Amino acid sequence: MKIGLLTLPVSENYGGILQCVALYNYLKHQGHDVVLLYKVNDAPLWKSVIKRLFSYIPFYDFKNLKSNYKKKIFHLPFVNYCISHKSANLKSTEDLSAAVKKYHLDAVVVGSDQVWRLRYINDKYYKSFFLDFVDDEVKKIAYAASFGKDYWEGKGDEAEIGRLLERFDYISVREESGIDICKNTFGVTKDVHHVLDPTMLWSKEFYMSLMPSNSFNKKISLLTYVLDEADDKKRIISACIEKREILPDNVLHLKGFGDKKRYYTVPEWLEAFSKADFIVTDSFHGVVFSIIFNKQFVAIANKDRGLDRFISLLGMFNLKDRLIFDSDFNPECFKSDIDYNNVNCKVAEQQKESLGFLKGL
The missing domain is CATH 3.40.50 (Rossmann fold)
Structure with a gap:
């Protein structure tokens, strides 16, 4: 067609x-x-x-x-x-x-x-x-x-x-x-x-085919992608750094909070997600790509941009416990790991249904 x-x-x-x-x-x-x-x-x-x-x-x-x-x-x-x-x-x-x-x-x-x-x-x-x-x-x-x-x-x-x-x-x-x-x-x-x-x-292979060979030489222990800077979000990031004992040099801020603010290309943005050990984000697609690349993450609830998007996405994969709110969060969430064996099975099931919808057009 x-x-x-x-x-x-x-x-x-x-x-x-x-x-x-x-x-x-x-x-x-x-x-x-x-x-x-x-x-x-x-x-x-x-x-x-x-x-x-x-x-x-x-x-x-x-x-x-x-x-x-x-x-x-x-x-x-x-x-x-x-x-x-x-x-x-x-x-x-x-x-x-x-x-x-x-x-x-x-x-x-x-x-x-x-x-x-x-x-x-x-x-x-x-x-x-x-x-x-x-x-x-x-x-x-x-x-x-x-x-x-x-x-x-x-x-x-x-x-x-x-x-x-x-x-x-x-x-x-x-x-x-x-x-x-x-x-x-x-x-x-x-x-x-x-x-x-x-x-x-x-799958992640599609996005890896779009990435540059190696834009980031340092270890990325923590990646943050925060659309709306706020003191509460800075406090969450600081708590994550402390709980996971992350060295400052191993933190990459893709947007916000960084001393050296710069633009990243889309391939660089993808590569950063693929190489990070842990991700903190208030972005819907930040959550999506954390899941695609099987990363440990927390999602900061973003009410102004549409909280329901996060609830629906995380609920689909039994990951609602990864959603935290600015004023009320448990620092232990930064140490608990996601079991991606279960998540990937649910992603595969949802992919089958979604692809079936498109193939039936």
């Missing part, structure tokens, strides 16, 4: 990039002809101009505009290497509809990541992520779509979104709560499946 893949804009976020790379390449591996439909936010022209001007002001990074733009450009070679067929920027319903016709698509797949979280898709064309631009004769599929939280953040649009979801041929969500939202908030009557994030469709 000729498939259009619609997800959040692939930019500076490691998890966002890798989930897109994983699903795009899995669909290609299945023999499909895939194009990434590159939907971008429909910001007014004046706002786009102002943002670009702010990005050029020296020694000033207004709302991280400059650093985010640099990161997007920084990751572009990797994205272009892994995703060979990508549309031009598409903003409106009309743009997306024209792309479906231009590429003669047989199906459009929306997912994965938080493509159904209003906070992240909130422009006047947000219903594009519910495929309002796709005609009836083209298949409509959701793979591992996430609402981010255990409720829909919108209000007053439930009936219309429910109508759009009823047009889908196949629906799957990344969190178990997504099934309840589809059924109880939007009144969906058809089956809604719970599947893995697309990054977990591949």
Whole structure:
């Protein structure tokens, strides 16, 4: 089939990039002809101009505009290497509809990541992520779509979104709560499946093939990947260092808390996870790749970014005890080990179900 893949804009976020790379390449591996439909936010022209001007002001990074733009450009070679067929920027319903016709698509797949979280898709064309631009004769599929939280953040649009979801041929969500939202908030009557994030469709060998030969010469006894710096999280990291008797030189901060803040390429980010002995993260995909590489880890609950994502993922593999909260944690969690024999069996079972969903399209 000729498939259009619609997800959040692939930019500076490691998890966002890798989930897109994983699903795009899995669909290609299945023999499909895939194009990434590159939907971008429909910001007014004046706002786009102002943002670009702010990005050029020296020694000033207004709302991280400059650093985010640099990161997007920084990751572009990797994205272009892994995703060979990508549309031009598409903003409106009309743009997306024209792309479906231009590429003669047989199906459009929306997912994965938080493509159904209003906070992240909130422009006047947000219903594009519910495929309002796709005609009836083209298949409509959701793979591992996430609402981010255990409720829909919108209000007053439930009936219309429910109508759009009823047009889908196949629906799957990344969190178990997504099934309840589809059924109880939007009144969906058809089956809604719970599947893995697309990054977990591949084994670690797929990601190792994307890594550089050796970017890190030192031992990584502790790896931290913390999206939101806070004193409580620093206290958790310090407790981990003390409990595991880790030397300061053997700690690598991929984001936050480091004295020398630098950008890491996606392959370097993957390599760091693969070489770490222990990982502390507040990132959903930080947890995912800890599991993929069979690492000992703890996940710091990240309520603002969507706690339900962590609960669903960890619950799937009986790992809820790895979730700790800023204000209440037992330092003994840094010494207890995960039995990956059991976890890998559960991952294999979930992979079989998720791959079965995709093969049945």
